[in-house]
Amino acid sequence: MTAIIEVIPNGSVTSPRGFKAGATYAGLKTYGADKLDLALLLSETLCSAAGVFSTNKIVSPSVTLSKKRISAGAIKAIVANSGCANTCVGDQGLKDAEEMTFLAARHLGIKDEETLVCSTGIIGVELPLALIRQSISKIQLSPDGGHTMARAIMTTDSHPKEMAISLKINNRTVNLGGIAKGSGMIHPNLATMLCFLTTDAAIEKSFLQDALNRATEVSFNMIDVDGDQSTNDSVILLSNGAAGGDTIRAGSPAADIFQQGLTYLCIGLAKELARDGEGATKLIEATVEGARNTEQAGAAARSIVSSLLVKAAVHGNDPNWGRIMMAVGKSGVELEESKIALYVNEICLVEEGRPIPYFQDAVVAAIKSGDVSFRVKLNVGDGSATAWGCDLTTEYVTFNAAYTT
Amino acid sequence: MTAIIEVIPNGSVTSPRGFKAGATYAGLKTYGADKLDLALLLSETLCSAAGVFSTNKIVSPSVTLSKKRISAGAIKAIVANSGCANTCVGDQGLKDAEEMTFLAARHLGIKDEETLVCSTGIIGVELPLALIRQSISKIQLSPDGGHTMARAIMTTDSHPKEMAISLKINNRTVNLGGIAKGSGMIHPNLATMLCFLTTDAAIEKSFLQDALNRATEVSFNMIDVDGDQSTNDSVILLSNGAAGGDTIRAGSPAADIFQQGLTYLCIGLAKELARDGEGATKLIEATVEGARNTEQAGAAARSIVSSLLVKAAVHGNDPNWGRIMMAVGKSGVELEESKIALYVNEICLVEEGRPIPYFQDAVVAAIKSGDVSFRVKLNVGDGSATAWGCDLTTEYVTFNAAYTT
Numbered sequence A, B: 001m002t003a004i005i006e007v008i009p010n011g012s013v014t015s016p017r018g019f020k021a022g023a024t025y026a027g028l029k030t031y032g033a034d035k036l037d038l039a040l041l042l043s044e045t046l047c048s049a050a051g052v053f054s055t056n057k058i059v060s061p062s063v064t065l066s067k068k069r070i071s072a073g074a075i076k077a078i079v080a081n082s083g084c085a086n087t088c089v090g091d092q093g094l095k096d097a098e099e100m101t102f103l104a105a106r107h108l109g110i111k112d113e114e115t116l117v118c119s120t121g122i123i124g125v126e127l128p129l130a131l132i133r134q135s136i137s138k139i140q141l142s143p144d145g146g147h148t149m150a151r152a153i154m155t156t157d158s159h160p161k162e163m164a165i166s167l168k169i170n171n172r173t174v175n176l177g178g179i180a181k182g183s184g185m186i187h188p189n190l191a192t193m194l195c196f197l198t199t200d201a202a203i204e205k206s207f208l209q210d211a212l213n214r215a216t217e218v219s220f221n222m223i224d225v226d227g228d229q230s231t232n233d234s235v236i237l238l239s240n241g242a243a244g245g246d247t248i249r250a251g252s253p254a255a256d257i258f259q260q261g262l263t264y265l266c267i268g269l270a271k272e273l274a275r276d277g278e279g280a281t282k283l284i285e286a287t288v289e290g291a292r293n294t295e296q297a298g299a300a301a302r303s304i305v306s307s308l309l310v311k312a313a314v315h316g317n318d319p320n321w322g323r324i325m326m327a328v329g330k331s332g333v334e335l336e337e338s339k340i341a342l343y344v345n346e347i348c349l350v351e352e353g354r355p356i357p358y359f360q361d362a363v364v365a366a367i368k369s370g371d372v373s374f375r376v377k378l379n380v381g382d383g384s385a386t387a388w389g390c391d392l393t394t395e396y397v398t399f400n401a402a403y404t405t
Helices: A061-073 A092-108 A129-138 A146-152 A205-217 A253-275 A294-306 A306-314 A320-330 A358-368 A392-400 B060-070 B092-107 B129-138 B146-151 B205-217 B253-275 B294-306 B308-315 B322-330 B358-369 B396-399
Strands: A020-026 A038-053 A075-084 A115-122 A161-169 A172-181 A194-199 A234-239 A283-291 A341-344 A345-353 A372-377 A383-390 B019-025 B040-053 B075-084 B115-122 B161-167 B170-179 B194-199 B234-239 B283-291 B342-346 B349-351 B374-376 B383-390
Touching: A020 A129, A020 A205, A020 A294, A020 B129, A038 A061, A038 A092, A038 A129, A038 A146, A038 A194, A038 A205, A061 A092, A061 A234, A061 A383, A075 A092, A075 A194, A075 B060, A115 A194, A115 A234, A146 A172, A146 B075, A172 A253, A172 B170, A205 A234, A205 A253, A205 B019, A234 B349, A253 A283, A253 A383, A253 B205, A253 B294, A283 A294, A283 A306, A294 A306, A294 A372, A294 A383, A306 A320, A306 B322, A320 A341, A320 A345, A320 A358, A320 A372, A320 B396, A341 A358, A358 B060, A358 B205, A372 B194, A372 B234, A392 B308, A392 B396, B019 B129, B019 B146, B040 B060, B040 B092, B040 B129, B040 B146, B040 B194, B040 B205, B060 B092, B060 B234, B075 B092, B075 B146, B075 B234, B092 B115, B115 B194, B115 B234, B115 B342, B146 B161, B146 B170, B161 B253, B170 B253, B194 B342, B205 B234, B205 B253, B253 B283, B283 B294, B294 B308, B294 B322, B294 B374, B294 B383, B322 B342, B322 B349, B322 B374, B349 B358
Parallel strands: A075 A115, A194 A234, A283 A372, B075 B115, B194 B234, B283 B374
Antiparallel strands: A020 A038, A038 A075, A038 A234, A161 A172, A172 A194, A283 A383, A341 A345, A341 A372, B019 B040, B040 B075, B040 B234, B161 B170, B170 B194, B283 B383, B342 B349, B342 B374
């Protein structure tokens, strides 16, 4: 059954019932338009929690601690900071992550082990715990605090990313909300993709994790800003059941509806992250159809949006289909050159592997007018997938080269 | 035994005995400082030949034809053009590649099947055979023609890449020479890495291929300009035996000496390609030591030189070691964070996975003064490898975004 999804106007991570959030400036973040840098998200009741984390071999102890607590039990809160990644700081990192959750839990009147922690910012510098100790009690939580938290987790993002939707499940209205911050890299050091998702649906824990894995696979795993992966990337989903109703379990029609909603939300936030990559001026959407299978379609689509040459060509409003063919070819997926068709903003440029006559000015105009979509038909199977990226601009290089001392 | 390698001053692909080359302007290349665009390399006698080619799933029919001829028999000549890649042009591509070798062979008085063909330039446009028919007979070959050929294969390269060395093998002087062209990408379309290597040593064919594979593995496969792989990348090695002496076979001391010389030559040319990446201002050398094995060391080293963030940081003279840790971590190699040491231009910045106090100005000054070297010690095994890349500059983006119609 196809879910009927309604987007909640001005929605955020606190749109689902029973969630509150807030933020303050602790003095950790010394750059960016928005100086908020320490935030809390709280559920009135215990939540089932699920998480997807960086696969980088070097991760922040904050990631390690949050992972452990998600698998250990129910969760009530997340404390998050920008300005410092708490990574590559030796044994002190885990101690500091634990203390952050202790301070947050004390302020919120909950238990340490019900609290997760996420950090983003400079690598190799210890968390200034003194500043956090001093400031965390200033954070006032409100049912509309998602907007403030969305600002507090930003690093080089140009604006906060927030979204919420509602769904009908078993005749009840269920809400899902989320905030995210940039996958582009940060001046002067590594940034991180952080995403916090909430729902007031009651979801059985193992299905919650499976649903998040599936949604992440087609959203956050399909965006590329610069091919680099942070040590702190985290997507966390909390379900508090405040909407009432039976617990949703795998295999039920309700589970199917919930999955559709969660995937929709994650794709919405992921596209905003791609569009707001550092220095980016437009979103690139690449769809590959007719691949041998979904996995191969995904690999080819990701190869297109992560090719520097494709990204630079889009920035120059250049319908440079040769670079797209190259990107598909280097992804290693099964293909027959003579079967490939290629569309730019739905204008066909290549059929049976060869360019067809097209009105170049029309294609340039289509690209110039806004976002760019590429569609590649491999015509060797039924697999399809979509990936998103952004154009590569001189501003990206300037951002990331600017730091000298 | 360690080979005694002498670099031949002003050496080129025609430095080994019995090789001649030449080039002309046929009208194929409409950009670049140097308008030569059609070249021939000829050996006086038949050569054993070996080749390493693009693994992109979409390749030029020129690559397909040259591969077939190398495996079929002995080779006397290579015809190469810049300005047009002869790729994504349907069945006509193979016919044109064959006709190019026919025209070259007729001009040189040799057989078609003794002739290889390489093309580099725009994708999706048929080779203008009429121009080639008209001009190929103008090419005059000379024993010093390697310099001219090196210019003729250039696309966005800022200068030709040439090198030759001599070695003593069994008390005879043996020469190896080579020319190469840029692995950076080309305005307005795909460029290609081409490398033509010659030797007057007599080498048994299967060892010649093995030796080329090994040399390529640690040279051309260890450079990165922008992570994209052309449809036309080719490295070809011809051995004509003009130096006299017994044929060199696998497992002999002579084979070992030859391998060292070939590897030295390939690394020399590969470093020049990396240094001259589009828009680049400096060479980056990344060495990873103490990896579990050579393969893992190579993966980690390549991950460093291909990270956009590392490349942008180098451009900004920024000793941004956090980005190097991230790049090593995302390569997926076995590591223990607490065992990692990191050096920038031989100045230690990280020990046991944590930053140590260092004089930042000294490191910035070291990076500013010229090329940059990173050394990462993983301390989990004996594998080591080196990779080369270049900095990422705003000029790269400008180059590759500039084409609009």
